Amino acid sequence: MSEVFEPKIVAFVCTYCTYAGADLAGTSRLKYPSNVRIVRLPCTGRISPMFILKALQKGADGVLVSGCHPGDCHFDHGNYHARRRWTVFNSLLQFAGVPEERVKFSWISAAEGIKFAELIREITEDIRKIGPFEEYHKLIAETGSAAPL
Amino acid sequence: MATLLYSASLNDCIARWREDGLMVFGPSTAGGVSGFREVEDAGSLDLDLVLTRSTLKELFFPRTEPMLGYRIGKQQIETEEFIPPEGRRIIFGVRPCDAAGMQVDDALFDWDYHDAYWFRRRDSSVIFSIACTHSDAFCMCTSLGLAPDSTKGSDVLLRPLAAGNGWKVEALTERGENALSSISSLLKEGGDAPAPLTDVPVKFDLEACRRWLADPENFESRFWKEISERCIGCGSCTYLCPTCHCFDIQDEGDTYQGVRRKNWDSCSFSLFTMHTSGHNPRATQSARWRQRIMHKFNYFSLKFNVNSCTGCGRCTRECPVDMGVTETLQAISTLQR
Amino acid sequence: MSIQEHYRSRAKELLSSGTVKMVIGYGTGSTPDRRRPVFITSPDETDRLVLDKACRTNLSGYLLREGLLSDQKQVAVFFNLDGVRSLNILAAESQLETAQVLVLGFRIEGEEVTALQGERAADFKSLIAAAKEQRKSQPPHELQEKLEAMTPKERFSFWEAEFSRCIKCYACRQACPMCWCRRCVVDNNQPQWVNTSSHTLGNLEWNLLRAFHLAGRCVECGNCSRACPADIPLHLLNRRMSDEVQGSFDHYPGMDEAQEPVLASFRKDDPETFIL
Numbered sequence: 001m002s003e004v005f006e007p008k009i010v011a012f013v014c015t016y017c018t019y020a021g022a023d024l025a026g027t028s029r030l031k032y033p034s035n036v037r038i039v040r041l042p043c044t045g046r047i048s049p050m051f052i053l054k055a056l057q058k059g060a061d062g063v064l065v066s067g068c069h070p071g072d073c074h075f076d077h078g079n080y081h082a083r084r085r086w087t088v089f090n091s092l093l094q095f096a097g098v099p100e101e102r103v104k105f106s107w108i109s110a111a112e113g114i115k116f117a118e119l120i121r122e123i124t125e126d127i128r129k130i131g132p133f134e135e136y137h138k139l140i141a142e143t144g145s146a147a148p149l
Numbered sequence: 150m151a152t153l154l155y156s157a158s159l160n161d162c163i164a165r166w167r168e169d170g171l172m173v174f175g176p177s178t179a180g181g182v183s184g185f186r187e188v189e190d191a192g193s194l195d196l197d198l199v200l201t202r203s204t205l206k207e208l209f210f211p212r213t214e215p216m217l218g219y220r221i222g223k224q225q226i227e228t229e230e231f232i233p234p235e236g237r238r239i240i241f242g243v244r245p246c247d248a249a250g251m252q253v254d255d256a257l258f259d260w261d262y263h264d265a266y267w268f269r270r271r272d273s274s275v276i277f278s279i280a281c282t283h284s285d286a287f288c289m290c291t292s293l294g295l296a297p298d299s300t301k302g303s304d305v306l307l308r309p310l311a312a313g314n315g316w317k318v319e320a321l322t323e324r325g326e327n328a329l330s331s332i333s334s335l336l337k338e339g340g341d342a343p344a345p346l347t348d349v350p351v352k353f354d355l356e357a358c359r360r361w362l363a364d365p366e367n368f369e370s371r372f373w374k375e376i377s378e379r380c381i382g383c384g385s386c387t388y389l390c391p392t393c394h395c396f397d398i399q400d401e402g403d404t405y406q407g408v409r410r411k412n413w414d415s416c417s418f419s420l421f422t423m424h425t426s427g428h429n430p431r432a433t434q435s436a437r438w439r440q441r442i443m444h445k446f447n448y449f450s451l452k453f454n455v456n457s458c459t460g461c462g463r464c465t466r467e468c469p470v471d472m473g474v475t476e477t478l479q480a481i482s483t484l485q486r
Numbered sequence: 487m488s489i490q491e492h493y494r495s496r497a498k499e500l501l502s503s504g505t506v507k508m509v510i511g512y513g514t515g516s517t518p519d520r521r522r523p524v525f526i527t528s529p530d531e532t533d534r535l536v537l538d539k540a541c542r543t544n545l546s547g548y549l550l551r552e553g554l555l556s557d558q559k560q561v562a563v564f565f566n567l568d569g570v571r572s573l574n575i576l577a578a579e580s581q582l583e584t585a586q587v588l589v590l591g592f593r594i595e596g597e598e599v600t601a602l603q604g605e606r607a608a609d610f611k612s613l614i615a616a617a618k619e620q621r622k623s624q625p626p627h628e629l630q631e632k633l634e635a636m637t638p639k640e641r642f643s644f645w646e647a648e649f650s651r652c653i654k655c656y657a658c659r660q661a662c663p664m665c666w667c668r669r670c671v672v673d674n675n676q677p678q679w680v681n682t683s684s685h686t687l688g689n690l691e692w693n694l695l696r697a698f699h700l701a702g703r704c705v706e707c708g709n710c711s712r713a714c715p716a717d718i719p720l721h722l723l724n725r726r727m728s729d730e731v732q733g734s735f736d737h738y739p740g741m742d743e744a745q746e747p748v749l750a751s752f753r754k755d756d757p758e759t760f761i762l
Contacts, residue, residue: 049698050671050679053691057681070754080752083761084735088701088749090760091730095633095723096694097642106762119762135642139687143401144215144231144408181717182651202715203653212653213683286517379523381547383657385715399682410683415655420673433552469661469713470543471515471522 007061007127009036011120012047014079017068017109024113032117033124036064043067045078049089052103056136062102062127064119069107079107101126102133150338154307155315158335160191165332166239174208175241176201185240196242199285200461204391205247206254208240209270212388212413216266216398220406233266238274239328246290246461248278248302250391255302256453257394266411275328278303279316284347287462289475292353295460297346305329311342352475353482355446355456361481362447368439372484376477377438379470384415386464386473387441392457395421416440442477489601490537493564493590500562501529506588507557510548511564512541523548537564539594544707546572547663555586562588567602567617568707570610571740572663575703577607578745581666584608611742618738621728630722645690651716652689654682658720659696661713664703671695697723702731702748705740 013019019040025032041047044067055063065086073079086105093103104123108116154162163173167189175194177186184203188194195201215231255271258264280298281288290296300306304325307316318336320326329336361367387393397414401407414421417438422431431437449457458474465473487495497509513524513534521540525548526532545563549555565573570589577584584607591602591610604610633641659665672680672692680695681688697720704724711721731737734757737748 048679050695053694054679057687057691070758077752080754080756081749083756083758084749084752086761087734087757088727088730089698092694092697092701092723092727094638095641095726096645096690097636097638097640099638100760104762105760135639135646136687139646139685139690143681143683143685143687144218180647180651213685213688378525379548381657381660381713383660383713384653384655385657385713388653388655389715401678401681401683412683413653418656420669465516467715469657469709471520473516476516 009062010055010060011036011038011064014044014067015040016074018066020110021108021112021116025117028113030117032120035124043078044082061133064104066106066108152318153337153339154318162332172238216409218408233269241277243278245278245299246459247391249459252302253392254394275304275324277305279307281347282309282344284349287466288349289352290460291349291351293460309344311344353478358478358481373439374435377435380434382434384417385467387415389463389467494532494535497532498529506562507559509562510545511535544569544709560586564590568705571705573607574740574743577743648718649689650686654684657713658710661709701727
């Protein structure tokens with residue numbers, strides 16, 4: 001029997017909402033797959049598309065970007081700016097042939113520990129189904145520098 | 150009587166070389182862009198092109214190549230040196246200007262340091278050049294003292310036959326002779342007439358230009374600003390030049406592992422000479438264009454007694470704003486009078 | 487009087503009266519089908535100006551040459567409508583004042599070159615508004631449609647093949663009037679977000695990043711694709727980005743100099759179909 005594929009997923013989250021949501025999931029003893037590596041940032045407005053490219057460059061099979069719901073931003077409107085950026089970058093990634101399952105965006109508040117755990121489960125399962133991001137990994141291998149993830 | 154290779158036998162030659170374990174490269178087109186690529190048969194070769202878009206140098210000096218890898222563990226540091234593969238190669242259908250470029254860079258890569266990356270590939274490659282029966286408005290080899298049938302840098306020179314059905318074959322080096330001996334049964338003897346070579350007009354007086362460039366009075370001339378005003382500072386002229394050889398060494402990776410790579414660099418970029426302090430000795434685009442011309446026709450020739458230009462004309466052919474070496478040297482020729 | 491004659495004499499007038507210190511236009515190139523940018527500063531040289539259907543380059547990038555506009559004097563530039571739009575964006579992004587730029591406007595339609603009415607960026611507002619409407623109904627691009635119909639895997643290998651040819655000469659960036667950063671993000675190495683090497687991964691990262699940075703700013707003038715020595719269809723990426731900002735945010739770049747950059751502004755009711 002072949003081994004179950006364990007995808008590597010990087011989550012860029014804002015500290016005020018989604019990170020707190022993840023924390024709540026933990027303190028509530030909710031189970032979610034350990035495939036996700038969380039990178040905490042002050043605000044989704046701080047999350048540059050370059051972060052997503054960097055995660056893929058380092059061999060991630062999937063990326064999640066998540067922050068406060070619209071209207072809830074600690075800095076008032078960081079997530080509104082982020083939303084426009086995501087719309088454009090998401091469209092670009094799809095046009096470039098990055099499958100939509102691999103890069104996901106969500107709003108998760110500090111109170112939504114359950115949503116966080118469910119979403120991570122869902123994303124992990126979706127990526128497990130489509131397998132490793134082989135097309136990208138091939139390009140990484142060509143550079144001669146192995147992915148450290 | 151001369152040794153002939155008929156086009157009809159070319160496919161068999163390629164097959165023979167490949168059977169002998171050689172890789173065969175030649176001009177071919179992919180995605181609408183011509184360059185030197187490995188081929189499996191004669192049908193993939195684009196031998197009618199005046200010139201390929203990219204140059205022969207890419208096969209010897211790739212635009213990026215790994216030099217060493219490192220991995221830092223808790224106990225030890227591992228390093229790995231990347232040495233280019235030694236596989237023997239036939240490069241068929243090179244134009245004499247591109248081949249001459251190899252010889253120019255031989256001097257550079259064997260100057261204060263013997264560049265193993267370059268010479269390993271040089272030593273394992275045989276260059277079959279084809280003399281030119283066609284040229285375009287940008288060709289200018291004759292202005293550089295070369296010709297459509299220059300032998301510089303080639304191991305074998307092929308002269309097209311008038312009937313268009315093959316080439317007269319002439320080995321120029323031992324490497325060339327060896328490559329021919331393995332296909333000797335496919336070569337014929339005959340007295341077929343060669344096709345006339347293309348007539349490439351001389352576009353400027355190189356010696357006059359060199360005198361002007363060597364005069365320190367002209368270093369700060371207004372000429373440089375005027376001639377390069379429209380330069381946008383991209384690297385297409387340098388990257389598509391058969392002799393430009395500048396490179397940068399970049400580390401790709403992180404604290405724990407990575408690869409040190411040798412990447413093409415271009416004197417057209419403002420960052421090329423930028424100091425850590427922020428000072429840039431070549432602060433303007435005109436200073437950068439001056440450097441390119443001075444390097445090719447003054448400094449390089451003083452040091453190595455050869456011009457770092459073989460007249461392929463790619464700099465002008467591919468320039469987004471229609472600049473190039475030809476225009477500049479023509480203008481300098483005019484300044485002389 | 488032909489449009490070329492018309493503009494030659496207008497350029498002569500502008501230079502002799504001292505209204506402008508320079509005219510940036512097109513001149514003959516090294517072959518009959520080529521045009522090259524020329525910088526005319528003397529009324530005696532206006533005969534060097536050429537205007538015909540081969541004049542495709544967007545010249546607005548030259549306005550940002552160091553020191554050119556710092557003396558508050560005016561410069562006249564030959565622009566088609568895309569050029570005027572890029573001028574508006576440069577002004578909106580505080581790179582220049584449109585008051586210093588005099589537009590010699592033209593439009594190329596097939597074989598015909600006609601003059602555009604107006605000499606100030608603001609004079610072209612209604613033409614640009616019409617172009618915006620027209621873009622909404624423009625026929626789809628053949629190759630773009632083909633790409634959209636592919637599976638992600640097929641699209642990825644299409645771009646992989648295209649980007650594998652990139653030589654990182656940065657002609658796309660240098661030719662682009664919108665790439666005015668003094669120091670491009672790829673030239674930073676602390677931190678180094680994208681690989682500078684010209685392997686396919688580095689090329690892919692570079693080209694995606696550039697397309698993103700041009701989203702909502704690109705006027706689709708085509709300078710990048712024309713400049714690319716590897717013939718990569720860069721305009722397709724930009725076109726897709728333009729489709730996106732127009733579709734999602736009704737943003738058509740370069741409407742006027744007061745237009746807010748699309749990625750530096752927002753609406754609370756922006757669409758968000760894909761956010762979980």
